[in-house]
Amino acid sequence: MNEPRSQFGRPTATTASGAAVDQGLRQYMLGVYNYMALAVAATGVVSLLIAGNPALVMQIAGTPIKWVLFAGILGMGFFAPRVIFSGSPVAAHGMFWIYAALWGALIAPMLYSFQQADAAREIYRAFFITASVFGGMSLFGYTTKKDLSGWGSFLFMATLGLLVAIIVNALIFQSGLGSLITSSLVVLVFSAVTAYETQMIKNLYREGEASNSRAAIFGAFALYGSFVTLFIHILNILGIMRE
Numbered sequence: 001m002n003e004p005r006s007q008f009g010r011p012t013a014t015t016a017s018g019a020a021v022d023q024g025l026r027q028y029m030l031g032v033y034n035y036m037a038l039a040v041a042a043t044g045v046v047s048l049l050i051a052g053n054p055a056l057v058m059q060i061a062g063t064p065i066k067w068v069l070f071a072g073i074l075g076m077g078f079f080a081p082r083v084i085f086s087g088s089p090v091a092a093h094g095m096f097w098i099y100a101a102l103w104g105a106l107i108a109p110m111l112y113s114f115q116q117a118d119a120a121r122e123i124y125r126a127f128f129i130t131a132s133v134f135g136g137m138s139l140f141g142y143t144t145k146k147d148l149s150g151w152g153s154f155l156f157m158a159t160l161g162l163l164v165a166i167i168v169n170a171l172i173f174q175s176g177l178g179s180l181i182t183s184s185l186v187v188l189v190f191s192a193v194t195a196y197e198t199q200m201i202k203n204l205y206r207e208g209e210a211s212n213s214r215a216a217i218f219g220a221f222a223l224y225g226s227f228v229t230l231f232i233h234i235l236n237i238l239g240i241m242r243e
Helices: 013-051 054-061 066-086 089-116 120-143 149-173 177-207 213-243
Strands: none
Touching: 013 054, 013 089, 013 120, 013 177, 013 213, 054 089, 066 089, 066 213, 089 120, 089 213, 120 177, 120 213, 149 177, 177 213
């Protein structure tokens, strides 16, 4: 399609404005993904450092500490977005990086168990699969013309239901089949969540809400949580299938 041009052959103001918006959107989304990638890297470093200390791993896995970490992650998932948008930039960064560190500590015993079972390659395999699924669904959310906002209520209820199922299975049934089923459903749901969140983050820019410098941190916070959740449950599926 030809660009609208003035009688002198120059692009019109509308075209120039659209190009500026697109460039701004690309920079904004790049900032979101950069923060997210740094958080994933930080989580990996924390996890590997802890996994390299068997005594610390046992302290986390064999005591209520893991549930404290889990509760802390859930609490931050609920409160951190409010702090990111309404607090200071220092508080926004603090919440974001603490969130990444908590995930790293919680994942460490899982990584340790794979290392001890001589199945470290499954960790890399899970990461590759996660990156592929996440990248594909995020691209879909960014490019689709379909309004995904209607998915919000369903995805929220599905997430709550899966959270309850995971906790009940971990505390009561401790079923491998139950774990496989819930992890498979989590992967399906959070693939959709990734697309939904990507479009939501994009729309924040379109609606002018991303003028706040902390909007990129909020976007990274949301997508990072989905990425790590996908990774954990894909790794769990691979572990169960291996056994």
